Amino acid sequence: MSTAQHNFVVVPEGSVTTPKGFQAGGLHCGLKKTERHDLGAIYCEVPASAAGVYTLNQFQAAPLRVTQESIAQGGKLQAMLVNSGNANACTGQQGEDDARAMRAAGAKAFGVAEHLVGVTSTGVIGELLPMDKVLGGIEKLRAQVKADGGDDFCQAILTTDLVKKELCVQLTVGGQTVHIAGAAKGSGMIHPNMATMLGFMTTDANIESAHLQKLLNDITDSTFNMITVDGDTSTNDMVVAMASGLAGNDSLTPDHPDWAAFAAGFNYVGEYLAKAIARDGEGATKLIEVTVAHAESREAARAIAKTVIGSSLVKSACFGADANWGRIIAAVGRAGYPVQTETVDIRLGDIPVLEQSRPVKFDEERAAEYLKGELVQIYVDLNMGDASATAWGCDLTYDYVRINAAYRT
Known part of the structure; x- marks a missing residue:
């Protein structure tokens, strides 16, 4: 898709924190053997309209179920926590309890209700999270989450990835400047059906959760679900979108005159991230x-x-x-x-x-x-x-x- 055909432009150095109201960050809490970041968060200063798509693998990881519960409670999220190095998948009731403990700790750290927090994990399957390290990291994470923390967040979500994957575009909706941004990770175990693939999209557009969900479903089918590295659908695949509404535009619906332009920008970000995941496939040369x-x-x-x-x-x-x-x-x-x-x-x-x-x-x-x-x-x-x-x-x-x-x- 060419940006020249649509009313949006790529924002140089843009990140998930470029849309109004968003902050992000990451740190090393000890899940990875190296000193690379392994815990990150996206935070919105207001409850954001939220939508999610999730793996169809029957062994769905515990954090995905917890995030679905949070979004189902009111269609809003204010903080999204993610750890790398451990998938918290196939970990039984203890894994469920640990995912909820992460959510509770995140709610306390960011001063929001528990149902406004989502959690997700990526890494090795079948190992319990070292919760002392995770909870200790969450306590320190709030101080690392800031307006220029997009790069630290990208680093925190990587596993075997060689490069970070992020993009932001800008367009006009109802006379107001709107941003759509995204960050993703994925390099192996990639064959989404909704790798280990995680995607996070942020926007400051005013859009209700139901319309955001429909849009995310549509673009996932034509972007994230059209990539493969090795044919393996992960237990942890998930894409979450958050919309702060702080751009001040009239609420976006499919009947809005700028809906097509917004959908095109949203799709462009999704396609860019999907292709970046495919290009960064484990061991890939092309x-x-x-x-x-x-x-x-x-x-x-x-x-x-x-x-x-x-x-x-x-x-x-x-x-x-x-x-x-x-x-x-x-x-x-x-x-x-x-x-x-x-x-x-x-x-x-x-x-x-x-x-x-x-x-x-x-x-x-x-x-x-x-x-x-x-x-x-x-x-x-x-x-x-x-x-x-x-x-x-x-x-x-x-x-x-x-x-x-x-x-x-």
């Missing part, structure tokens, strides 16, 4: 983008695009710069949706390799050189209908195996 065009339905286009991007054989071929289109067509055919097997076209960048399901002679050296780049675009034209979809992922490398063979050690 971002792969798969576009499926002229499908019979949007559901078919999405399923086929994500099947291709998730294929270990396609990912391995991209890593090896091998223009093996057979891997691609095989993935198209097993995605679970009918295709016309005589009408499929495939391109690698601008290099046709298949037309009407028949091989096309192409320059192997040119194709190999293209596949060595940092961005590989695969186009699949089904020539069946009007629907299209795009998915993002990364190559599968030796380093992915190295990283995950010793994840706990």
Whole structure:
């Protein structure tokens, strides 16, 4: 999506604290073996309209259930706590109790009601949180949460990530300046279905929780749910959005004349973060983008695009710069949706390799050189209908195996 097509601009050096009313921060409380930040928070000076989407993995981590309870109580959040280094997943009743203890400690530290606090965790599954370290860190965290604390927050949510992931855009809604910002983490165990993937979006727009929830659902389907690194849907995937309303605009609804512009900005932030997660996949050397065009339905286009991007054989071929289109067509055919097997076209960048399901002679050296780049675009034209979809992922490398063979050690 090009920003030139819409009424928003990217804010240089923007973060989750750029929207009015938000602060953030992070610190090291001892969950990680290194001195890297492992506990962070986003805080809003007023109760913010809130929305969330959560993993569909049946072994949903305890903090996600606690956050859902908080949002369900009134559609508002004022503080969002997150720790890295420990997922607090598959930890039984003790894990539930610990997540609630985190929420209670956060409420005390920030001086808000418990139902206005959300919690989430990321890291190793199946280990109890060292609550003495966590609670001690929360007591100190309030002093570290500030208007310029966006970077510290980003550092606090990382696990195997190599880089922080954040973006902020600005637009006008009803004559008022509005900001939409986001931060995310994710590098491995990424195959959202709503990695370990966590996303946090903030805005100062005036929008009710129900409309924010619908918007978050929509953009999640076309952004966060269209990425994959390794095909594993985490126990802890979650995206939370908070809207302070301090921009002073008339309340946004789908009938508002600036709704489309706001939705476009919201989607742009989500897509940027999703692609950043895919690009930072564990051991990855390149971002792969798969576009499926002229499908019979949007559901078919999405399923086929994500099947291709998730294929270990396609990912391995991209890593090896091998223009093996057979891997691609095989993935198209097993995605679970009918295709016309005589009408499929495939391109690698601008290099046709298949037309009407028949091989096309192409320059192997040119194709190999293209596949060595940092961005590989695969186009699949089904020539069946009007629907299209795009998915993002990364190559599968030796380093992915190295990283995950010793994840706990």
